[in-house]
Amino acid sequence: MMRQYELVERVRRYNPATDEALLNRAYVYAMRAHGTQKRASGDPFFAHPLEVAAILTDLRLDDATIVAAVLHDTVEDTAATLDEISEIFSPEIGALVDGLTKLKRLDLVSKRAAQGENFRKLLLAVAADVRVLLVKLADRLHNMRTLHHMKLEKRERIAQETLDIYAPLAGRMGMQELREELEDLALRNLKPDIYTTITQRLADLATKSERLVESIERDLTAKLAAQGIKAVVTGRQKRPFSISAKMERKSVAFEQLSDIFGFRVIVESLAECYGALGVVHTTWPMVPGRYKDYISTPKQNDYRSIHTTVIGPKSQRVELQIRTAAMDEIAEYGIAAHAHYKETGGKDDIGGVHPRLATESGAYQWLRRTIELLAEGDSPEEFLEHTKLELFQDQVFCFTPKGRLIALPRGATPIDFAYAVHTDVGNTAVGAKINGRMAPLLIELVNGDEVEIARADGQSPPAAWESLVVTGKARAAIRRATRSAVRRQYAGLGRQILDRAFERAAKSLSEDKLRGALPRLARQSTEDVFAAVGRGEMFSGDVVRAVYPDHKDERRTAPPPLQQPMDGGAGRLSLAKGQAMRLTFPEGGSDVGRADAIPIRGLDNDLPVSFAPNGGAVPGDRIVGILTPGVGVTIYPIQSAALAAFDNEPARWLDVRWDVEADTNERFPARLALQSINEPGVLAQIAQVIADHDGNIDNVSMKRRTQDFTEIVIDLSVWDLKHLNAIVAELRGKRTVSKVDRVNG
Numbered sequence: 124m125m126r127q128y129e130l131v132e133r134v135r136r137y138n139p140a141t142d143e144a145l146l147n148r149a150y151v152y153a154m155r156a157h158g159t160q161k162r163a164s165g166d167p168f169f170a171h172p173l174e175v176a177a178i179l180t181d182l183r184l185d186d187a188t189i190v191a192a193v194l195h196d197t198v199e200d201t202a203a204t205l206d207e208i209s210e211i212f213s214p215e216i217g218a219l220v221d222g223l224t225k226l227k228r229l230d231l232v233s234k235r236a237a238q239g240e241n242f243r244k245l246l247l248a249v250a251a252d253v254r255v256l257l258v259k260l261a262d263r264l265h266n267m268r269t270l271h272h273m274k275l276e277k278r279e280r281i282a283q284e285t286l287d288i289y290a291p292l293a294g295r296m297g298m299q300e301l302r303e304e305l306e307d308l309a310l311r312n313l314k315p316d317i318y319t320t321i322t323q324r325l326a327d328l329a330t331k332s333e334r335l336v337e338s339i340e341r342d343l344t345a346k347l348a349a350q351g352i353k354a355v356v357t358g359r360q361k362r363p364f365s366i367s368a369k370m371e372r373k374s375v376a377f378e379q380l381s382d383i384f385g386f387r388v389i390v391e392s393l394a395e396c397y398g399a400l401g402v403v404h405t406t407w408p409m410v411p412g413r414y415k416d417y418i419s420t421p422k423q424n425d426y427r428s429i430h431t432t433v434i435g436p437k438s439q440r441v442e443l444q445i446r447t448a449a450m451d452e453i454a455e456y457g458i459a460a461h462a463h464y465k466e467t468g469g470k471d472d473i474g475g476v477h478p479r480l481a482t483e484s485g486a487y488q489w490l491r492r493t494i495e496l497l498a499e500g501d502s503p504e505e506f507l508e509h510t511k512l513e514l515f516q517d518q519v520f521c522f523t524p525k526g527r528l529i530a531l532p533r534g535a536t537p538i539d540f541a542y543a544v545h546t547d548v549g550n551t552a553v554g555a556k557i558n559g560r561m562a563p564l565l566i567e568l569v570n571g572d573e574v575e576i577a578r579a580d581g582q583s584p585p586a587a588w589e590s591l592v593v594t595g596k597a598r599a600a601i602r603r604a605t606r607s608a609v610r611r612q613y614a615g616l617g618r619q620i621l622d623r624a625f626e627r628a629a630k631s632l633s634e635d636k637l638r639g640a641l642p643r644l645a646r647q648s649t650e651d652v653f654a655a656v657g658r659g660e661m662f663s664g665d666v667v668r669a670v671y672p673d674h675k676d677e678r679r680t681a682p683p684p685l686q687q688p689m690d691g692g693a694g695r696l697s698l699a700k701g702q703a704m705r706l707t708f709p710e711g712g713s714d715v716g717r718a719d720a721i722p723i724r725g726l727d728n729d730l731p732v733s734f735a736p737n738g739g740a741v742p743g744d745r746i747v748g749i750l751t752p753g754v755g756v757t758i759y760p761i762q763s764a765a766l767a768a769f770d771n772e773p774a775r776w777l778d779v780r781w782d783v784e785a786d787t788n789e790r791f792p793a794r795l796a797l798q799s800i801n802e803p804g805v806l807a808q809i810a811q812v813i814a815d816h817d818g819n820i821d822n823v824s825m826k827r828r829t830q831d832f833t834e835i836v837i838d839l840s841v842w843d844l845k846h847l848n849a850i851v852a853e854l855r856g857k858r859t860v861s862k863v864d865r866v867n868g
């Protein structure tokens with residue numbers, strides 16, 4: 124295990140100004156925190172964070188990162204707390220350890236290979252500071268180096284995850300060396316036989332072709348110089364993982380591989396690329412079919428280079444990439460190109476560029492620059508102040524309880540989440556649990572939230588959701604669902620209207636018969652007929668006649684009889700003192716027993732219902748419904764003067780009855796007209812009476828009629844007629860109120 128002074132020494136080698144006391148404090152703190160904990164290998168656990176810190180000293184990272192590496196497992200695995208770490212070390216180090224703790228928790232979530240791309244983004248989004256990712260990668264590297272102590276099953280899972288997520292991330296961050304080591308370690312654990320074979324053959328080959336790489340480098344550089352081309356030639360043996368990947372991709376044996384040795388020839392100009400190619404092809408025989416010119420035809424991701432394979436001096440196939448320094452820059456540093464090309468194993472040759480590539484490459488280039496500056500900058504600390512990760516800040520990443528990752532735009536709600544999981548889940552969502560706690564459906568989700576959606580069958584989403592969600596998928600689904608819910612309501616109403624119409628005509632209504640009449644009604648389905656009748660686009664009598672062409676409808680022109688108001692006034696009810704009680708109907712209203720009438724509950728009704736616009740209607744009123752195309756049913760008390768307007772349209776009249784339960788708290792609209800004496804405080808008195816009776820005033824308008832009297836019109840909402848009458852009676856008792864009328868416009 125690394126000693127305390129060794130850690131300090133490693134850092135001081137590249138950073139003479141290091142805070143030794145800080146490093147020592149971290150060493151002692153983590154050692155005490157981990158105590159006697161052991162790793163699977165039997166080593167003290169504390170050796171692990173030290174090794175992780177050591178890997179990061181190779182990257183010449185700042186003190187805060189090294190300390191965070193030493194402390195990275197303390198919060199999750201020991202009694203240490205973030206508060207304590209922030210206090211003992213610094214808030215900056217606390218924030219780094221916090222990021223690492225969060226990432227460690229994400230490790231517990233099951234991840235599938237298909238989620239690799241999303242998970243990489245999640246890592247980037249959760250790690251607010253690029254240094255958190257660096258520690259995470261070093262952590263993963265050390266775990267991979269010591270993986271052989273784990274059980275086989277766990278080993279395979281971790282190795283696969285490393286291939287899916289961490290190696291590509293390292294590659295994109297420009298840490299090719301780290302990426303290659305992660306890949307080779309993963310291969311060694313996933314396919315030990317293949318790894319051993321390839322390693323053995325590479326070793327044999329290296330012995331046989333001793334100094335081959337150096338001699339080709341030297342030869343080629345000299346030959347190019349002789350033609351006046353200044354070139355930098357670098358070659359190396361490929362790594363086991365990339366060889367294995369190629370063998371698999373091309374279904375070939377090791378011996379058939381042409382590119383065990385790879386050389387890169389970097390020249391100064393585009394013309395020299397072709398000049399160098401000529402030199403190569405005249406020096407060694409080229410392998411037919413291997414020449415590719417990605418300079419004249421760049422890959423979609425901007426990768427530009429000439430590829431060719433020749434038979435080298437020891438009859439070994441040698442692969443060459445020829446390009447300019449600028450092209451090399453793009454290939455090496457821009458995500459574009461290189462990182463992605465390698466990662467997908469050249470799939471882009473046929474499959475085209477990843478759709479996100481265009482927007483991501485900028486971000487990754489920035490990341491790449493950041494890492495480089497971290498490693499090379501004179502003053503890493505100063506630079507680090509500006510390295511807050513701004514990647515993917517427009518997205519949030521959440522999980523289902525089973526660990527499926529759902530990427531959403533920022534501002535997304537649990538409703539968006541539900542629709543992202545499945546349209547049915549969204550349509551039937553009634554509640555949400557976020558990280559195990561009940562939460563509103565309309566709350567903004569944050570990174571890492573685990574969201575569980577509560578559902579209820581037969582539910583349809585409120586139309587208001589449409590304007591509150593942020594994802595297009597949710598919006599479209601809500602629109603569809605509400606449209607079909609409204610249609611269901613109209614169809615339900617239409618079915619009731621038709622049931623009654625057929626009953627009145629003493630005919631039976633069956634779906635079969637109705638289906639037979641569809642051509643005459645010019646509709647596609649019985650459901651269409653119901654909805655059309657419910658919307659008032661088609662009248663019930665027409666449907667009866669379509670089904671029974673011989674039927675004579677003798678009631679056709681007879682609207683329901685208008686019952687005169689009790690005082691005989693023209694649709695107006697005047698109450699003299701003491702008359703108030705005459706308005707009281709028996710419990711349940713006057714329509715009890717009329718089972719064929721359409722039951723009306725209120726504004727929460729399943730039917731598209733509204734109440735008389737000038738005066739409303741309350742339970743206890745004898746009522747009638749007027750069907751208005753496209754609107755639904757408007758409920759009028761039968762004494763409403765407005766009903767006269769529908770005298771000539773009998774088909775629009777519907778028998779309706781109240782169906783309000785006694786204990787419901789729903790209120791209904793009514794209007795009163797008062798005449799009061801002009802006196803200060805009158806309005807307040809009137810309002811007080813209504814308030815005392817628990818009535819709700821919705822609107823008040825006043826008009827001075829004469830010097831002495833003012834007319835006041837009050838819209839209020841009450842539970843029923845009894846409630847309204849009690850208010851009217853009390854108002855009538857006020858000295859300042861000379862007259863109270865119920866208004867039924």
Ligand code: MN
Binds near residue numbers: 195196262
């Ligand atoms: Mn660790």
